Structures are given as C-alpha cells and as structure tokens.
Amino acid sequence: MVSRDDIVAWVEALQKVYAENKEYLTDLDAKIGDADHGINLDRGYSAVVKKLAETNPPDVSSVLKTVAMTLISSVGGASGPLYGTLFLRASTACAGKTELAAADIVAIFQAGLDGVLQRGKAQLEDKTMVDALTPAINAMQQALNNGADLKEMLQQGVMAAESGMKGTIPLLAKKGRASYLGERSIGHQDPGATSSYLLLKTAAELWS
Amino acid sequence: MVSRDDIVAWVEALQKVYAENKEYLTDLDAKIGDADHGINLDRGYSAVVKKLAETNPPDVSSVLKTVAMTLISSVGGASGPLYGTLFLRASTACAGKTELAAADIVAIFQAGLDGVLQRGKAQLEDKTMVDALTPAINAMQQALNNGADLKEMLQQGVMAAESGMKGTIPLLAKKGRASYLGERSIGHQDPGATSSYLLLKTAAELWS
Amino acid sequence: MKKLINETANVVKESLAGVGAAHADLVRIDFDSRLVIRADAPKKGKVGIISGGGSGHEPMHGGFVGMGMLDAACAGDVFTSPTPDQMEAATKAVNGGVGVLHIVKNYTGDILNFEMGAELCQAEGIEVVSVVIDDDVAVQDSLYTAGRRGVGTTVIAEKICGASAERGDDLQTVADWCRKVNANGRSMGMALTSCTVPAAGKPTFELGENEMEIGIGIHGEPGRTRMEMKSAKEIVTLMAEAIISDLPFSSGDQVIALVNGMGGTPLIELYLVYNELNQICEAKGMTIARRLVGNYITSLDMAGCSITLVKADAEMLSLWDAPVNTPGLRWGV
Amino acid sequence: MKKLINETANVVKESLAGVGAAHADLVRIDFDSRLVIRADAPKKGKVGIISGGGSGHEPMHGGFVGMGMLDAACAGDVFTSPTPDQMEAATKAVNGGVGVLHIVKNYTGDILNFEMGAELCQAEGIEVVSVVIDDDVAVQDSLYTAGRRGVGTTVIAEKICGASAERGDDLQTVADWCRKVNANGRSMGMALTSCTVPAAGKPTFELGENEMEIGIGIHGEPGRTRMEMKSAKEIVTLMAEAIISDLPFSSGDQVIALVNGMGGTPLIELYLVYNELNQICEAKGMTIARRLVGNYITSLDMAGCSITLVKADAEMLSLWDAPVNTPGLRWGV
Numbered sequence A, B: 001m002v003s004r005d006d007i008v009a010w011v012e013a014l015q016k017v018y019a020e021n022k023e024y025l026t027d028l029d030a031k032i033g034d035a036d037h038g039i040n041l042d043r044g045y046s047a048v049v050k051k052l053a054e055t056n057p058p059d060v061s062s063v064l065k066t067v068a069m070t071l072i073s074s075v076g077g078a079s080g081p082l083y084g085t086l087f088l089r090a091s092t093a094c095a096g097k098t099e100l101a102a103a104d105i106v107a108i109f110q111a112g113l114d115g116v117l118q119r120g121k122a123q124l125e126d127k128t129m130v131d132a133l134t135p136a137i138n139a140m141q142q143a144l145n146n147g148a149d150l151k152e153m154l155q156q157g158v159m160a161a162e163s164g165m166k167g168t169i170p171l172l173a174k175k176g177r178a179s180y181l182g183e184r185s186i187g188h189q190d191p192g193a194t195s196s197y198l199l200l201k202t203a204a205e206l207w208s
Numbered sequence C, D: 001m002k003k004l005i006n007e008t009a010n011v012v013k014e015s016l017a018g019v020g021a022a023h024a025d026l027v028r029i030d031f032d033s034r035l036v037i038r039a040d041a042p043k044k045g046k047v048g049i050i051s052g053g054g055s056g057h058e059p060m061h062g063g064f065v066g067m068g069m070l071d072a073a074c075a076g077d078v079f080t081s082p083t084p085d086q087m088e089a090a091t092k093a094v095n096g097g098v099g100v101l102h103i104v105k106n107y108t109g110d111i112l113n114f115e116m117g118a119e120l121c122q123a124e125g126i127e128v129v130s131v132v133i134d135d136d137v138a139v140q141d142s143l144y145t146a147g148r149r150g151v152g153t154t155v156i157a158e159k160i161c162g163a164s165a166e167r168g169d170d171l172q173t174v175a176d177w178c179r180k181v182n183a184n185g186r187s188m189g190m191a192l193t194s195c196t197v198p199a200a201g202k203p204t205f206e207l208g209e210n211e212m213e214i215g216i217g218i219h220g221e222p223g224r225t226r227m228e229m230k231s232a233k234e235i236v237t238l239m240a241e242a243i244i245s246d247l248p249f250s251s252g253d254q255v256i257a258l259v260n261g262m263g264g265t266p267l268i269e270l271y272l273v274y275n276e277l278n279q280i281c282e283a284k285g286m287t288i289a290r291r292l293v294g295n296y297i298t299s300l301d302m303a304g305c306s307i308t309l310v311k312a313d314a315e316m317l318s319l320w321d322a323p324v325n326t327p328g329l330r331w332g333v
C-alpha cells in the first residue's frame, strides 16, 4: 500500500532525480526543443518540496493537489500544465482515500494520463510524454490483471515506460516544439517521455 | 632625375604594394588601432590610380596634387588627411618643375613632413608615421650633403625609415588611436610608420 | 557564456526591475506575478489587452505595455511560458469591466498556460477572449500538429489591437482585429549563431563558420534547414519568397513590414536587409506602407533576423498610425 | 565572419539605401557624398547641425537625422572617418544662412577630416563652428596625447543641440550647448566579445571564454585592461565609479543616463545593467531624471555596453524633452 508519506517521499525523491538529471533533460530538449525541460522540472519540483514542507497537506489526495497546483504555477512551458493536470486528476481520482492499493495506483495514473491527453491533445506516437505514460499504464493494468503485487506491477510499468521512451527516438514529432522540426525531429529521444519514465522509475524504487 | 612618369610609376607601384600589404597593415592596426589602415590605403591608392588614368595630369606637381586630393577624399581616418597633406605640400614644393633632382626629392619630402607635423601635431617618438619619415629625410639630407647620388640617397633614406619603423615598437603611443591604449601600446609596430617605410622603399626600388 | 547578468536565476526579475525603474511614467512592475502593467491600468470602460510568453524576446512583450498597445505583459522564465496564475493576475489588473483580450503566441506551452489562465478568469466572471498568433511560414501547418509558431506578427497585432481598444472598440472588435492581423501576417526567421540560455550556460546549438539556419523560431529551436552561408540578397529573397507565396501577397497590396533583429545583429545589417526586402516588394508591385527596422522580438543574443509582412487596408494603417507610448514603440505623443 | 551583407565594399552604401527607403518621410540620402540629410533641409534661418564619423555605430549618426536633432550625417567607411569633401557637401546641404555646427568625436581621423572640411566651407563663406566631444573616462587625458575619445555623450549632445537649434537659438548658443553637454558628460564602455569589421573578415581581437575588456572604445580598439569576467553588479559598479568620480558627479545632481548596447548585447541585459546603475545613482543621492536604454552608439556586432551620465540643469532637461523625430529617436510628435 502507498501511504500519504510514501507519496511525499516519492515527490521529494523526484526533486532530487530531476535536479540530478537537469542537464540531461535540458540537453535532450536542446536537440529538438528549446533547452529548458530539465530547468523547468527542477524549478517546479524545488517549489513543490518547499510548498509541501510549508503546508503539510494531510492526506494522499491533498498532497497530490498541492503538487499539481505548485507545478502549474511554477513550471510554465508545455510540461507545467501537463504534469500539473496529471497530478490534479490523480488527486481527484483518490479523493477520500488514506492509502492506495496497486489498483488505485493504476487508477490515478490512468486519470492523470486522461487529463494530459485532454489538455495536450496528443496521440500515441506524436513523440511526447504520452508515449512513455500510455504503455506504462497499460503494462501496469496487465500486470494487475495477472495478479502481480504493487512492486511487480510498478516494475512492469517502468520497463514499458522505458521502451516507450526509447521508442520516441525514431518518431517524427507531431506535438510540442519538436514538431516545428519536421523530419529533423527524427533520431532524438523526447525529453518529456524521458521525464515521465523517471517519474515512474522513482515510484518503483520507493514503493512496495 | 625623377620625371613625371617616374612619379606616376611610383604611385602605381604603391597601389600594388599597399594591396599586397593590406592584410599586414590592417593586422598591425588591429593590435593598437581599429584594424583598417591597410584597407584605408588600399582603397585610397586604388582611387588614385583610377583618377590618374582618367585625368592624366601633365606634370610632376599636378600628379602629386591629384594624388593628394584623391587620398583626402577617399581614405578618411587619420592617415587620409595626413598622407593627403604630405602629397599636397610636396606638390607645392615642386611647382613648375619638369624633373626632380635628388635635392628636389629631399625638398618635397621635407615639405610633406612639415605638413604632416602641422596637421597632426605629433612629435618624434609619439609612435606615428613621423617616426619613419623624420629619420628617413634626415638621412637623405645627410647623404646628399655627402655627395650621394639619387639611388644611394634613397637607399640611405629607406634604411633609416626601416629602423625608425622598427623603433616604434618599444614606444608608448601619444597620438592617434594607439594612444588610448597607454602602456598596452608598447611592443607593437606602428602601422602608419610601416606604410611610410613602404612609401620610401617603393620609391627607392623605382627611381635612379 | 558571457553575459551582463548576476545570478542566472535572477535575470528576469532584475531586468524587469530595470524596466520599471527606467519607465515608471509608463509602467509598473508586479514582482510577485512578474507582470509589466500599464501605469494607469485598469482603464474603466476600455478593453484590456494582455500578452506574455517566455522572457528573452525583449522588448516584446514588456516593452509594448503602455498607451495604445498592451495593458499588461506576463513574463515567463527565459523561453518558458508564464503560468496560469500570472495570466489571471494580469487579467484582473487590467480589467476595465468590458472584457480582456489575451494575445497568445502559438506554442504548446503558451497555449496550455493561457488556456488555464483564461479558465481561472472566466470562473471569476471576467470575460476573456483569446486569439492565437501563428504566422511562421517555416513551420508546416496541419490539423494534426502543433501548427505554426507565433512570431513577428505578434508585434503588429499588439499595436493594431492596442489602437482599436484605445479608441473604444468592444472586445469582439478588438479580437477581430487581432484575428485579421494574424490572418494577413506571415513571417520567417533565420540565424547566424545560436543564442545562449543563461540557465543552460552554453549555446543551444552549434553552427559552423560557414553555416546558417533557416526557418528558425525565437527560442533557439533548430530551424527547418541548415545551409551554407549566403549573401543578404539571397537570404532575403529566400525568406521573402516563402512569405509572399504563402499568404499569398500580390501586386497592389499595401503591407506593414517588420525587419527584426534576433538580438545579436546590428542595425547596419538590418537596414541592408530592409533594402533588399524593399526591392523585392517593389518588383512584385507591393508597397511597404509602414515599417519597423530593429530589434522587436528577439531571441536573446542570437545573430540573425526575421521578416514579417502584414497585408493592411486603410483602416489597419490608420490604427497603426494612432499614437502609442511604450518603452519599445512610441509615436504621435 | 557571418553577416547579413552582400559585397563587403557595399555594406555602407546598401545600408544607407535601406535607411533612405525606410524613412523617406524623415531623410533623404546623397549617395555620392554618403550623407543622410533631413528631408526638409536646408531650413532657412535655422542653425544647421551636422555630425558624422565612421560607419558601424548605427543608429548613430544617420539615425539621428530629423526634426529636433541633426540636419545631416556624414557616413564614413566602417570605422573610418568620412572625408573633408563629405563634410563640405553636408554643410552646404544644411546651411540655412545662419551657420552650421559640426559635432565631432575626438578621434584623430575625425578631427583632421572635419578640420579640413570646415576649412573648405569657411573658404566659401559659410560660418562653421566645430565642437569636439571627448567624454570617455577610460582614456587618460593630457595635452600631449590625442585626448579622450568621443563616445556616448555625442548622442545626448546631438539631441540637446538639435532642440536648441530648432527653437531658433543662434550658432554660438547651439555650440555652447554642445560644449556644456560635453563638459558635463562622462562615459565608459566594456566588451564581452570583439566586433568583426566586414572588410577585415575576422574579429579585431580575441577574448577568452572568461575574459572581458574594460575601457573599450567604439571601434574595437582594445581597452585599457583585460580582466576576468565579473557579475553585472561588479561591472556596472566599476564603470559607474570611474564615471562618477571623474566629473565628479555629486549628491543632488540630476542626470541624463544612457545605458548603451554595443550591438550584440540584448535588451534584457541592458535593462539589468540599468537596474544596477539606477541603484548606484540612488545610493549616491543622484537622480536619473531622463534615460535611454538600448543600442544607440554601437560597435558593429560587439557584445558589451557603455554607460554615459550627463549632469543636467532644468533647461537642459527641457531641451531633452523637446520633440524629436528621427529614425532612431522619437517623441513628442
């Protein structure tokens, strides 16, 4: 089960992960975007960790909502509203719960992805974060159906996210800044898909 | 004796010499000035050669005057009015003559130098063209006094100009753009002294 | 990276402070929300106009706040869209009771953040209309992509809409002017060098000594093609042809032209570019009725330029000529 | 070298053509003499004002021709003073019968060429007064050297003298304003990168990745000292101290300030610099009563900036505020 404190620990770990990968993500963005994705997330999660410490939200849902609102008001760019929407929908999807079971985890990510799709209007293979999130959630659902426990389920999700992320390399971008490049976007890994993979990987390393 | 055609040949040779040394003179100017001395002279002497061909001035004095006026109206910068004045005074100093003897040559250069000093108000060792011209003219006067012929006299002048030119290297500039550098002007050869040395060297190679 | 800055994290804030100190007669700064607000906002009964986007494009947008142009500009981090709460704060600060126009450049980040900002305002009962500028012909447009970027036409749209609002037009009319300018405006940009984002500390891309990038945006995003360096005449011809054939502009058209520097290209070159552009337009029978030559929508220290043409009718030209008093554009007053 | 140009030999001419095409309402171009002339010159009964110098400093001087500022500008080759015949032609073109002021920046080339130009005019009976601007505190002044360079104060002097001439002051009065602005003006510049003269094709000097040059002029002449890169606060402090202590400026002084970009530095940095300058002036009890922030006297594509302060009394400020309508500076009209 994933508790409120597990969620907080995850978000705090994400702050560290994105700080460590700030240059990596920014370099990926320099290739097909505007060289700021790592900077954006680092700024956002630093703000989130500060906000959580200040406001100390009481339960899972309110933690996720704080993350959402802080990302929305501090990240900017495309990824700010998208990740913000992801956490906002996740927060709504677990309203009232004190702990999240494996099925709840799949449900909040699915709700979050639905929000991302609605806001960003990307489709699979448009070379966005959607290409990491969608296969990951499908794999988690599958694992769950096959009776996997939380840890096993998350590991399946991470593996799928990783191949989804790598699968963005040969794609021609159709959404976001990379789409301006047309053919020249081919051959580069999408930064947002990469940060989404890290999001899941960090969860899998913490929760069990 | 130096005829009208010898003067024209000299000026045409100067055009080639400054074209060949355009980058060299400009590089010298980049070190302590504004990187244009070679460009300026190349532009000026190209205009001079064109003008001489068009107007075909009849005698020594009118050739020198044409050179003067063309340099003044095409070179700009510090060297334009200075070299222009040099040729203008030289023209006046030989008014009416059809040929120039060794003594006349010294006289026209002396008149030219006087003009440069009056206009530019530089003193010896201010790190300018004056530092090449002054010793050259003194050496020519000396040679003349010692009974040297035109060729020998010019060679003495060139040698003195060369050491005057090299002598600008350790000097601290007091006039022209190089003076803005203060101590940092030390260690570089003055571009104007270099172009003045080439002026005399070219004459010595042609006239005898 | 060598820049005249202190901490990279404070570049936007300190630059805004400079704008506020230099132009206190025209604008005030809201440091919390990073807004440049017209000194006398809100103007009761006047349609408010806000715009915004990532910083690094100065004078756009903060330099266009003032009488006859924008009422407020939201400054994002360098090359990063501002956030919805900034748009909400700006909208409230300029709301004169008759609605607010959001002029949004077509970048996913700007679109999404402005969208959320508009939702927040509408939830509080403020009437907001958003118009998206998407004028960059370097980008292929399609229903299935993010579409064209918003570049130079934004400057013209802000001026025209500002004049429309200033003379008392209602929100729909002001928004219609924005749509009309956008529908008639086309742009293309090119770079001789990359820009360097302060927080990144190194050039976004590398160009060889004899290379240029054509079809570049204003964020150091790579362009559509990299090619060997050419003469100004060839470069301008290439850009002008792409622009003119796209609308298409045709003989007899009157246009407003913007020859815009990317930040690192000096005016002597921009006027030379204008000379080429003017000759091309003349040869096609088009008349450049009004023009701007200079740095208006930049990309930090990038060397390069962009060209914008907007087909204009008499009324648009009269709105263009109307007085404007902002840090970056001023006439008639 | 990558620039938006065609043949290097034609850069100045083609750029002038662009200025002429873009601003036909304000100026006309004399291509033979390479002059930018106020469209309605000569103005009978008005003192004429001309200036000029090497090209590469745009908008100065051609961009300052128009109502309330210069009557004509002589464009030399890049970084090379114009020639006496240009000054003669300009003086004749703007002579309204009551004399012409020559505003000359203190460079040997400019001094000598303007001197010969003035002699030519005087020989033809036109009254000419020349005033030399020498405001660069980076250069040690002495009777035995070429003296200080003329830099940013030139822009302020051209505006003030233009207003003085426009209101009908006689030649001596206009010249006195020029001397007064010069006597009260001080400047200093710095570079982050070298400029590249088109005809030379390569940077005039090289600066390391962590170096800057302090006390630079506007021609890519090396400055007084090369030092390690510092923060904007430290750089501005260094420059402002040198300027303020030189006049000296003191508490209670009102000043006109110019934060000037060298051509390759974007506005976001220049406003940040202005913010630092404003804080320093405030701390010293000085008031920046008027200011310009932008590219006004540049050095081709050099990255860097200069700061100019001119101590101003009420009358100077009212001349500053008088209407001006030129390609590069416009207000009140």
Ligand SMILES: Nc1ncnc2c1ncn2[C@@H]1O[C@H](COP(=O)(O)OP(=O)(O)O)[C@@H](O)[C@H]1O
Pocket (backbone or CB within 6 Å): A029, A033, A034, A036, A037, A040, A041, A076, A077, A078, A079, A080, A082, A116, A119, A120, A121, A122, A127, A128, A129, A130, A175, A176, A177, A190, A191, A192, A193, C079, C080, C081, C108, C109, C110
């Ligand atoms: N419409 C969209 N839907 C989903 N994800 C998107 C969309 N547009 C962009 N993204 C994601 O956002 C990432 C870029 O984020 P970031 O660099 O922070 O913003 P910006 O592009 O505004 O600079 C891309 O790599 C991509 O994964």
Ligand SMILES: Nc1ncnc2c1ncn2[C@@H]1O[C@H](COP(=O)(O)OP(=O)(O)O)[C@@H](O)[C@H]1O
Pocket (backbone or CB within 6 Å): B029, B033, B034, B036, B037, B040, B041, B076, B077, B078, B079, B080, B082, B116, B119, B120, B121, B122, B127, B128, B129, B130, B175, B176, B177, B190, B191, B192, B193, D079, D080, D081, D108, D109, D110
């Ligand atoms: N006052 C002066 N008197 C004599 N020669 C001078 C004076 N000032 C400068 N020069 C000469 O002019 C040269 C520079 O000429 P040039 O580069 O063509 O002009 P500018 O300095 O205007 O760019 C210097 O190297 C110096 O020899």
Ligand SMILES: [Mg+2]
Pocket (backbone or CB within 6 Å): A029, A033, A034, A035, A036, A037, A077
């Ligand atoms: Mg990005």
Ligand SMILES: [Mg+2]
Pocket (backbone or CB within 6 Å): B029, B033, B034, B035, B036, B037, B077
């Ligand atoms: Mg020189």
Ligand SMILES: [Mg+2]
Pocket (backbone or CB within 6 Å): A034, A036, A077, A078, C079, C080, C081, C109
């Ligand atoms: Mg961005």
Ligand SMILES: [Mg+2]
Pocket (backbone or CB within 6 Å): B034, B036, B077, B078, D079, D080, D081, D109
């Ligand atoms: Mg020069």
